[in-house]
Amino acid sequence: TTSPATHKIGYATVYGFPPDWQWTPDQPVTLPAGERSGVLTHPAWLVARSENFNNDPVRRGKWILNHLLGGSVPDVPIGVDARIPEGKSLTLRARLHSATSASECWRCHKKMDPLGLPFEQFTHYGHFRNNEQKQAVVTTGLIDRTGDPSLDKTIVEDPFTLLKHLANSERV
Numbered sequence: 001t002t003s004p005a006t007h008k009i010g011y012a013t014v015y016g017f018p019p020d021w022q023w024t025p026d027q028p029v030t031l032p033a034g035e036r037s038g039v040l041t042h043p044a045w046l047v048a049r050s051e052n053f054n055n056d057p058v059r060r061g062k063w064i065l066n067h068l069l070g071g072s073v074p075d076v077p078i079g080v081d082a083r084i085p086e087g088k089s090l091t092l093r094a095r096l097h098s099a100t101s102a103s104e105c106w107r108c109h110k111k112m113d114p115l116g117l118p119f120e121q122f123t124h125y126g127h128f129r130n131n132e133q134k135q136a137v138v139t140t141g142l143i144d145r146t147g148d149p150s151l152d153k154t155i156v157e158d159p160f161t162l163l164k165h166l167a168n169s170e171r172v
Contacts, residue, residue, distance in 0.1 A: 035128040037160045038167075040064075040119075043126025050124035054084070055092055058109065061116025068172045069146045073108045080105075091132050093117060114142035118159040146171060 017032075039045055049060045065071040076082045087095050096117075100109040118141040123129055130137055141162055143154040148171040156162040166172045 032128070034160075037163050040163055041122065041159060043122075046119065046122050046126040047124070053124060055120060055122070055124045057092070057096060057116030057120060058112050059116070060119045061112035061114065064115045064166070065112055068166055069148075070171070071111060071146065073111055089133060091120075091135060091138070093120060093138055111145055114144065115162070117141045118156055118162045121159050 036042070046060075049063055050056045062073060065073065082099075084092070084095050084099050090098075096113065100106055100113065118139045120132070120137050121128065121130075121139045139158040141156045143151045143156065143162065143165055146152055146169075148169055151165060151169050151171065154165055156165065
């Protein structure tokens with residue numbers, strides 16, 4: 001088990017508090033402005049939809065498609081290698097694109113990836129970030145193929161815009 005002190009340090013790190021931040025029983029805690037917006041930007045949701053050491057925009061996008069938009073995609077076909085290639089100098093977005101751009105892959109990924117890619121704003125551990133591989137994180141996405149004309153073809157620039165559009169939708 002971990003001590004309460006360990007949890008306090010972990011929370012301070014995840015939420016970007018300064019190193020000298022002191023835990024207080026006062027609630028609610030004020031988080032850094034512009035870094036969180038509801039449950040889908042909470043570290044617990046982000047971590048649950050990540051791999052051990054990497055973000056998983058596919059898993060995040062599929063969750064939104066299935067649970068908020070009522071859509072579905074089939075499971076990965078047997079025999080398909082669904083691993084994203086390693087690449088020390090490439091962003092996850094670039095590596096994901098190289099792995100899913102084939103037409104037989106993109107047929108399903110076009111429904112999930114554009115919903116999950118805005119969450120690249122956060123690491124697999126739920127930390128807010130602006131850079132990946134010494135480049136600005138690209139957080140654009142697309143809401144499409146939902147069956148709701150007010151949502152379809154909506155380009156979003158970050159997870160916060162995506163969540164705003166979803167929250168204002170009658171479908172969601």
